[in-house]
Amino acid sequence: MQTEVLSVNPSEPEPDVIARAAKVLDQGGLVAFPTETVYGLGARAFDPVAVAKIFAAKGRPANNPLIVHFAAPPFDASSSDSFWPAAAQRLAARFWPGPLTLVLPKPPGVPVIVTAGGSTWAVRMPDHAVTYALLSAAGPLAAPSANVSTAVSPTTAEHVLSSLRGKIDLILDGGPCPGGIESTVLDLTSSPPCVLRPGPILPSELSAVIGHVTASEIRLSGEHGPLPSPGTSIRHYAPRATLECYRDPAETSARVNQLAKSDARVRWLRCSPLARIVLGAEQIQMSQDAPGYAAQLYGALHDADRHGADYVILDLPPDDEEWLAVRDRLRRAATVWKNTVER
Numbered sequence: 001m002q003t004e005v006l007s008v009n010p011s012e013p014e015p016d017v018i019a020r021a022a023k024v025l026d027q028g029g030l031v032a033f034p035t036e037t038v039y040g041l042g043a044r045a046f047d048p049v050a051v052a053k054i055f056a057a058k059g060r061p062a063n064n065p066l067i068v069h070f071a072a073p074p075f076d077a078s079s080s081d082s083f084w085p086a087a088a089q090r091l092a093a094r095f096w097p098g099p100l101t102l103v104l105p106k107p108p109g110v111p112v113i114v115t116a117g118g119s120t121w122a123v124r125m126p127d128h129a130v131t132y133a134l135l136s137a138a139g140p141l142a143a144p145s146a147n148v149s150t151a152v153s154p155t156t157a158e159h160v161l162s163s164l165r166g167k168i169d170l171i172l173d174g175g176p177c178p179g180g181i182e183s184t185v186l187d188l189t190s191s192p193p194c195v196l197r198p199g200p201i202l203p204s205e206l207s208a209v210i211g212h213v214t215a216s217e218i219r220l221s222g223e224h225g226p227l228p229s230p231g232t233s234i235r236h237y238a239p240r241a242t243l244e245c246y247r248d249p250a251e252t253s254a255r256v257n258q259l260a261k262s263d264a265r266v267r268w269l270r271c272s273p274l275a276r277i278v279l280g281a282e283q284i285q286m287s288q289d290a291p292g293y294a295a296q297l298y299g300a301l302h303d304a305d306r307h308g309a310d311y312v313i314l315d316l317p318p319d320d321e322e323w324l325a326v327r328d329r330l331r332r333a334a335t336v337w338k339n340t341v342e343r
Helices: 015-026 048-058 086-095 129-138 157-164 203-210 249-261 290-306 321-333
Strands: 004-007 031-033 040-044 067-069 100-105 120-124 170-173 184-187 194-197 242-246 266-270 281-285 311-315 336-338
Touching (some): 004 015, 015 031, 015 040, 015 170, 031 129, 040 129, 086 203, 157 170, 157 290, 242 321, 249 266, 249 281, 249 311, 266 290, 290 311, 290 321
Parallel strands (some): 004 170, 031 170, 067 120, 100 184, 242 311, 242 336, 266 281, 266 311
Antiparallel strands (some): 031 040, 100 120, 184 194
């Protein structure tokens, strides 16, 4: 298969480009497209044959459900149906379009492959002009991130092409994704509601709208059956390079020096301001605020792989709520995780 790449204006998408992408989807094909978070890989959500192609292209485990993306909420405010509870309506009114995915009871007609055989489905309404135009033209799309399973999510069309060239039909190149990290996933079928995957919208912001919410712990062991949500796999978001994360600045520096002296190719992603140069290690200054860091992170990991780094050494950011999503992604991607400071 030859993968076609079409440029599209990210703020005012050209109708002919959107029509071309919608035609590919109508014919059962796969289209990668930008969102406000990361690039998604879409197929028509209610076509199980097309959705199966997503799993094949990504090498995605069958127990990992997909998010269904809509141009408008799947139910309206007058619905009293259990499939669209009052909490969902309040959250949609506050945060949609935007980076919030809601896990809800699965209504009839949703293909089993979309939910990985589970009794819930995940839905969201993205905040990106290209995504909105595509969803308006093609209808709801099942769409995970547009990359090989467990690898670093793509934030540019180039990332998608390097991962899925020859496996998908079309990439809409709308430039870099502004958010850089996946949506918050909130399970409204549990009591109290539970954040299954942290993201740009914080638990405290959700609590302000619907009352108390909890946060799921990162799983460190395997799980059989359908996963509760996309993005909850044990190993995820990982570069090809070995990723090591340290909280203690002294330990970080010592490890970088050790690797540099061994002639390993090392990239040091620094959260604190750059200090002295370590010969043999490339130092990358990361943003010191959480949204800026999130926007940089996946690009920095892709860049390390593109330049053949053996190791990516990383200063862990603070253990605060605003950093919850970044730390979640790093914890799943890391081979070494040391979240303590020696005294």
